Amino acid sequence: MEERDYIGDLGIRMGSYQDMYDLCNIPLEAVGTAVAIIEDDIIIRVNGAFEDLTGFSRSEVENKKNWKEFIALEEDIERLEKYKALRLKDPSLAPRSYELCINDRYGNRKDVMVTVSVIPKTRRFVVSLMDIxxxxxxxxxxxxxxxxxxxxxxxxxxxxxxxxxxxxxxxxxxxxxxxxxxxxxxxxxxxxxxxxxxxxxxxxxxxxxxxxxxxxxxxxxxxxxxxxxxxxxxxxxxxxPVALLEEDITDAVAYLDRLRLKGVEDLISYLGINPREADECLNLLKFDDINYACLKLYKAKSKKELLEDFPRLVPEFCRVLFIKKLVSFLSGEREGEFTGVGHTLEGREIYIYSRWFTIQSRERLKTITAILDLTEEKRLESALRRNLEELYKTFDQVIDVLSSIVKVKDPYTATHQRRVANIVYKIGLRLDLSTDEINRLKLAGLLHDIGKIALPAEILNKPGRLSKFELDLIKTHPIIGYEIIRKVDFLSEVADIILQHHERLDGSGYPNGLKDKEILLPAKILGVADVIEAMTSHRPYRPAFPVEEVIKELEVNKGKLYDSHIVDICVELISEISK
Structure with a gap:
């Protein structure tokens, strides 16, 4: 097949990927919760519920409005910017759900519960907003x-x-x-x-x-x-409008206090291994009152019906939360929150968020618990998670396709890329880079020579010295690779690394003759890994170099061609492997 056919096939596959991405976002239009997709602070996609929440039409928002324009409080913007930075570094570092205030188009301030997910390997966020x-x-x-x-x-x-x-x-x-x-x-x-x-x-x-x-x-x-x-x-x-439950905790707290006076220090652990006493404590809780919203939530016809059956509606693991709530009161806490699964009187499972606080009432200790039904949000979250998993699977397939194209053209280059990816992964760990940075490095390693698919195989595997024309042709592969990869949205940063992986600190590299601080750190890492793998691999026109020669090449050009710190790490890795 001619080289233009390979490139054309690649374009078709990348177009298919975009179609897959669009299809995965179709469920956003079907849910009742407001959802927005944000990239680089710009809102690129919203659903109908978002229009209802904000008062802005889709055409007024998509690819036009910055998310900050909706935030009511300056301190919320600062807080969200910090969350964004943490989330881009490692999604687990930032909270997934939190509250904030937004303004709609009419200047009305609204409190919303926000849930944020990151589309893997991209800078895109899926944000759901529930009006609370x-x-x-x-x-x-x-x-x-x-x-x-x-x-x-x-x-x-x-x-x-x-x-x-x-x-x-x-x-x-x-x-x-x-x-x-x-x-x-x-x-x-x-x-x-x-x-x-x-x-x-x-x-x-x-x-x-x-x-x-x-x-x-x-x-x-x-x-x-x-x-x-x-x-x-x-x-x-x-x-x-929200479900409320009034409990009398006086006797249950007194029971725990008596246990403490008897010498029980860790009440939660003690009751965990003594279920009979835990049941005695919980049976002392008195559910005094509920409001009409609570009747509606649990599908009850009367307060009496629900109050009599309420303990049955609380799952076993939530009973532990009730114990913790009572113990926290003894420790001085006067409010708290938890999430869990409950059941209506009809037996339907519901996912709830509960927040409680205490009140003093005629010498009795009472708590008011507000219960919010998050079942629909949980369902949406599951749907979004499934979509993200499909996107991640598609992402892996795209990378496999790109690697396969190289393998067909030049099997050595495909093997070389896999080995380079393994080396940069180890260097990234030693440098204590973030998970996202290491993943980008691995992708760059797997694809850094993809530009060679446009070069004749006889030049790539020529056993003798290359002519100036042939050498100049070889030097175009970073540019070709960059042009191929940059067209894939989620690989734009990888494309920059590929473009620079043959640049050197003293400016003697190619294609742009960049110097030290002009070269990206990932490109410096990839450049050294590329040299190590090339020298240690056997080629048709020469045998592999001894380990000592590889180390000599790195040490001689340390600080001149290659970053000193990266060289030190690579020498350590080579020495450990050779032992």
Whole structure:
């Protein structure tokens, strides 16, 4: 087959790869959760749910908007930039899921739960965004009510009460300013100054809090303690859009405290090997109340039905989480979170995220747990993972195809490339490079001489001295290889390494005569590995060089042609292998 046929076949295969990539992203359009694909900070793909979440059409976003334009808080941008840097180095270094605030096209601020995945061997991120604005709002209001209740009871004078109320409202409500209304030097309420719109429901809550402050002041005047208004708490609890569960943990905590007084230091380990006592402890938990959203989540017809069956809906491994929750309370923790699998009354499995915090209620210890259904997000995550696995498989197939093309043209070059890839892998480990950097090095090693497919085989295997014309032709293979590989999006960095692998520190290399700092570190590594493998391999026109000759070549040209540190590592590797 003529060489143009090889190159044409390569173009067809790379086109097929792009088609495969597009097909793998089709499921994004079918899910209900907002999804965006980001590359180099530009949003290149979104689905319909993303349009609904942000208010922007697909044509306004794709390949036009930077993800930072949607972030509401400057500190979130700084945090996400750090996560991005860590994720590009090693995805496991950055958290996969976290919360942040975004702005839609109308200036509305929304809280979202973000999950990020990296498409292997690329700089592309798959980002799913779930709107948790209402659940966050409910969580903040519940915490604010709880905190205000604590301050109301503990305040020793009117000044302290007013100061505490203002601080808590600013902290949990995010209001810019709290103005106290006074009559005859006595506070009677407050006005809220906010940078955002306050809806009717929140305004009613704030009006209720204002009345509570006045009530607290009246009670302080008569030296009576104030009990927090139960009806307001209940109103939020019952009508919250997220599932809420109220538990009484007083007796269960007391049980654990008694075990500790008996000398049990590691309560979790102790209860792990004493299941009977663990059951006794958990049976002391009292599920006092649930809201309507919780009934809907667990498919229950009444509160009584769900409260009676709730322990049955908690899987065995989640019982361990309940134990840890109680132990953490004894250790001073007053809030926490966990994820796990539960079941509805119909037996359907659901994946939930739970966040709990404690409240003091009439000498009893109680916790409020907010439960968020993440089943759909989990399903999407699984679908995305399958797509990524398919992409990774396709990626391997592309590399195999490229290597096979070289093998057909020149079997020696194909073998040479595999050996070079093995050498650069070992050098990369010694240099403590990241996993991504080592993988790019291996790919560059496997493909660094792919440009030779365009050269005549009789020149590549010529036993005698090459003419100047033939030598100049050989020197074009890094450029040809670069032009082939750079057209594959996820191999662009590999293409740069291939282009430079014959450059030398003193500028005597080719094709561009680059010098020391102008040469990429991976290209320097590949250049030395290429020399080592070439010298230690037998060729039709010469035998392999002895190990001593190879080391001599590296030492003589150390710091002149080859990077000194890389040479030192290679000499160590050669010496270890020769022993």
């Amino acid at each position: 604005t209402e659940s966050k709002k409910t969580d903040k209001l519940l915490k604010m009510f709880t905190r205000l209740n604590q301050k109301l009871v503990s305040a020793k004078n009117i000044e302290e009460l007013v100061e505490n109320f203002s601080r808590v409202l600013k902290e949990y409500g995010g209001y810019r300013e709290i103005k106290i209304r006074q009559t005859k030097d006595t506070p009677e309420g407050f006005d809220i100054i906010s940078d955002r719109d306050i809806d009717m429901g929140e305004r009613l809550v704030l009006d209720g809090i204002s009345q509570d402050m006045k009530y607290g002041i009246d009670m302080l005047k008569t030296k009576e303690k104030l009990a927090y208004t139960e009806y307001q708490y209940r109103s939020i609890f019952e009508n919250a």
